[in-house]
Amino acid sequence: MLDQTDRKIIQITQAGLPLTPQPYQAMADQLGLTADDVMMRLTAMQNSGIIRRIGAVPNHYKLGYRFNGMTVWNIPDEFIDELGQKVGQLEFVSHCYHRPRHLPEWPYNLFAMVHGKSQQDVDTQIQQISDLLGDYNLGCDVLYSTKILKKTGFRTTNQQVTL
Structure with a gap:
């Protein structure tokens, strides 16, 4: 089951992780958590199958790959x-x-x-x-x-x- 905090983490990552040197810290600041809490929750959701993977999804066209x-x-x-x-x-x-x-x-x-x-x-x-x-x-x-x-x-x- 997802709790409210897990739902909030999913909601703020739907457009991708923040484009900052410390994306988990930026998420944590937004949620009132620590970066370790955010990473622990994401890992738990991944291990339980709620999240399949966390990875970069480049826009190949914007990078010149047509x-x-x-x-x-x-x-x-x-x-x-x-x-x-x-x-x-x-x-x-x-x-x-x-x-x-x-x-x-x-x-x-x-x-x-x-x-x-x-x-x-x-x-x-x-x-x-x-x-x-x-x-x-x-x-x-x-x-x-x-x-x-x-x-x-x-x-x-x-x-x-x-x-």
């Missing part, structure tokens, strides 16, 4: 963990994950998001992933972004939320 593609790969299932770790560690991959196949239409089980300032940048990154996967690459495709979607965090309402 070419964004979700690469999808058909990898033998027995190598998905090992190869997914390697792909996910590439500096140009913002996120990488395993998803189930939906045969026969969708044979892909490894997804990796890449971002580039040019189409050539993205093509080079895709080739690097392909080279890394080698003979385990049984096929791939790229789904390019066509518009920017609004990214938002967890939302609460005035109604009671049971999680």
Whole structure:
């Protein structure tokens, strides 16, 4: 269960953490808590599954990365963990994950998001992933972004939320 303080923490983080050198202290000052209390509560909410993760969500377009593609790969299932770790560690991959196949239409089980300032940048990154996967690459495709979607965090309402 969320108490009122947890709800307030979620509410003030919905637009992101404060852009200050000490964001947890800024939140604590706003809530009348200590920074340690805020961090402890966020950690507890994350450990209980109320919050999935705390992380930066950059706006790639504002940073000059206009070419964004979700690469999808058909990898033998027995190598998905090992190869997914390697792909996910590439500096140009913002996120990488395993998803189930939906045969026969969708044979892909490894997804990796890449971002580039040019189409050539993205093509080079895709080739690097392909080279890394080698003979385990049984096929791939790229789904390019066509518009920017609004990214938002967890939302609460005035109604009671049971999680």
